[in-house]
Amino acid sequence: MTIMFGGDYNPEQWPPSVWAEDMKLMVEAGVSLVSVGIFSWASVEPRPGEYDFGWFDQVMDNLADHGIGACLATMTASPPPWLSRLHPEILPVRADGTKLWPGARQHYCPSSPVYREHARRLAEQVAGRYAAHPALRLWHIGNEYGCHVRQCYCEVSAADFRRWLRERYGDIDALNRAWSTAFWSQRYDDWEEINPPRTTPTFVNPAHRLDFERFSDDAILACYLLERDAVRRHSPEVPVTTNFTGLVHKPIDSFRWAAEQDVASLDSYPDPYDPRAHVDAAFAYDLVRSARSGRPWMLMENAPSAVNWRPRNAPKPPGTMRLWCWQAVAQGADAVMFFQWRQAAGGAEKFHSAMVPHGGPDTRTHREIRALGAELAAVPELAGTRVRADVAILHDWDSWRAVEGDAHPAPIDLLDAHRAHYAPLFDSHVTCDVVPPTADLSAYRLVVVPNLYLMPGDVGARLTRYVEEGGHLLVSFFSGIVDESERVHPGAYPAPLRDVLGLRVEEFWPLDEPTRIDLGGERHEAAIWSEWIDLEGAQPIATFTEGPLSGRPAVTRHAYGDGIAWYLATRPAPTAMRRLLDRARADADVNPVLPGLPSGVQAVVRRGSEHRYLFLLNHGTEPASVPLPEPATDLLGDPSRPVHTVDLAPRAVAVLRHPRD
Incomplete structure (x- = not known):
């Protein structure tokens, strides 16, 4: 085992002449895993039922030839234009009746049987073709579920909501009791009288709204499960994941979803302008780790430097990217991944940073990426160790x-x-x-x-x-x-x-x-x-x-x-x-990891069968000195001599090995 390292790889954005350089740079950077195919639907199925996997075969073969694993997506995150042209009924609708059109991504109603069938069919095609491919390491189902379409209020969703309510309550009288419909003359006599909680003159019935949020979570989860089951039929031994988004994502119950995954994954984008961003990130990391009962998780996406979607998009100062990636590892991550490998030349995310920036490999960001890749590769013993909390x-x-x-x-x-x-x-x-x-x-x-x-x-x-x-x-x-x-x-x-x-x-x-x-x-x-x-x-x-x-x-x-x-x-x-x-x-009787730590220094312990590993991360703006209660081995420094005191510059990291207590 090792700490996996890599990022989203989108070769369809580039001509094949660039792919050879991608492989060379990935090997030099220590990349061991890439998420691939996430937005490839329109490229592999340019017309309904007509598949063109030839170019993607070459991508997968390139990865295998260079010893790089694939976190292979089911390719369903963004439907191709032909699907909404032929089936406009799949388009989602807001509470006020506004229809959301193609031109971005996630433009589908989660309850749509048409969308689900096309997505299932594509997942079957991908799984059937690549289940035995030597590059395949795990399946990436969909992508960032519920990120843009949290609920859909269309007639298709309304019918699905009524079905969900019938299954939950059994009869209409039970629903009326649960929803307190005696208030404001809201009593229902027939399931067909019930709609999603669309825009109303004043407050929506809170129980109605809460049930619709539960239903919407279930509707999105059903899309995930349909694709997950499709790939498992072809490769039951290959683990599956999908990526949660943000600090914590309200539409998606991560605890329920994590139970349906083999590995929990998170996309994390702390704001460099926020001096306490690492604390919010820490909360999210503790949650995603806990969602799988303490098992190691994947940092599926983070930014090498600036993002593109905030009002003001700050780059990460030197050392920040390394610090925040090691923070994820300290809190239980066994994979550090980025969005994305090569910075896009066009499209909505062209100013989102990447592992290979517009300026190419001779840039500060890429040099920091390569250094981080080398560090992670040098500590394979961390993989599989666990964090324990009181x-x-x-x-x-x-x-x-x-x-x-x-x-x-x-x-x-x-x-x-x-x-x-x-x-x-x-x-x-x-x-x-x-x-x-x-x-x-x-x-x-x-x-x-x-x-x-x-x-x-x-x-x-x-x-x-x-x-x-x-x-x-x-x-x-x-x-x-x-x-x-x-x-x-x-x-x-x-x-x-x-x-x-x-x-x-x-x-x-x-x-x-x-x-x-x-x-x-x-x-x-x-x-x-x-x-x-x-x-x-x-x-x-x-x-x-x-x-x-x-x-x-x-x-x-x-x-x-x-x-x-x-x-x-x-x-x-x-x-x-x-x-x-x-x-x-x-x-x-709850004690800190280490007593007397300087302000701004985070301390976390991961435990293995033979050793425990103390991570010290200086999130502060001043140097810090940390005396150790017992000598330790510095895994990121000179492992040949015991360390008694750790001196941390701002944004510095130390990983120290002790015998298991």
Whole structure:
């Protein structure tokens, strides 16, 4: 095994005369894997049912001849123009009725049986032709599902939505109860009366909207499964993947999707203008690793330098690309890939950086690529090692979709909530997993729940049992409010967690401007939210000092069974949040990877059968010196002499090998 290295390869953009140079440069750069064929549909099927694979055969043979593996796509990510010309009914429609036309990509309705059949047929053709090819390493199904078309509101989708609802509820009365249709005279008497939640005069029924988001995820997943099953029929032993997008992608439930893959993959594009971009990236890496129960994952795409789609597209300063790629490896990636190999001469992404820029191989970016390729190739022992965490952060797609709905006491940005809870742990050098509420939590010493607004009753019971059996739980406001049908749990808020938290919430008091809290005799700002809490066993840790809630609890701690449950009725400022999480960590006996690390230095450990590997990454702007508790072998430096102290320049990386503890 080794850490795979490469990127998206799109030879159809270039004449065959360039392909020989591509192979030469890939070998020199240490490329071991390329994603190929992602946007090749129009080139291999120029007319319906007429296939031209001759040129692609040569591409695959070139890769095999040079020892480069293929992450071979099913080629369905962007339908060819002839498909929408012959079948305009495949085109997606927005909630307001606007039809989305060809000219970009992903211009298809996920529920369209016509699109699905053409995509399945192409996947069968690709798999049948290349299943035994020596270059094939794994299958890349579709590409960035749900990136541009998250939901489709056309009549085809409407019919599919009704089918989905019939399967979910069985009869119309069950749907009416779940959707609370007695409100606003919305009772349905026939399935045909139900449409997607298109543009309406005012708020859409929240349960209707939530079910449509669930359905839309299922509709896109059905497209993936259709193609995945097609390639597995020809090559059941070849692993399959598809690439998740962004920090976390709301339309696609990565936990559900990862269960249908052999390897989880992520596209990650931190913004060089953002000094904390690496923290958001770290959260996403922890989530994608956790989605496959800690197994190594693939960084399927990142940018060698600038992207093209932000309002201002900053290049990565020297050393940043290397630092951020090693960050992914530190957090469990066994592959580092880029978009794309050769920078496009035309099209919408021609100013997106590439491994081979417009200026060719004699450029800063390509020199950094080659150096990184050599480094990754020199540490094959890292492949297959695992990251272990003592802390879990709970994330749930249904709750995310529901909490950001309409007509709530105040808007809540769930990713912002995750940042507020994750960043203090990251800055404390504590490794986290990001898991669903249904995960087995018994191995975690501390479980953090930023905002779990939608909470089925069994989840509340599981969290209660977790604390009762000795776990430590920290929950933030507006959690445990509604069930899976967006119906408020009976009883005082938060009904499923009331016993374990030792309190009741009488009223929500959202904040239009920051307030102040008293935490251990210190005054700190708090924002976004506050609540009128009545204590039922919990002890106040912080109190509000201003406004109508002055003197009332803002943060509580409750000993329950053998464990501890914390509750935050507001969003403390970062310094106060750090103090609270540090105390919760101390209660739970959760320690940093290394004590006393300088600010800006990230530390992560991967463990193998014989060794553990300490990664130190300096995201700061100042040099840092890190004394080691025991001597180690420097895998990126001189492995012949033990290292006792690591000196890190800004953007520097060290990988240190220790015996397995």
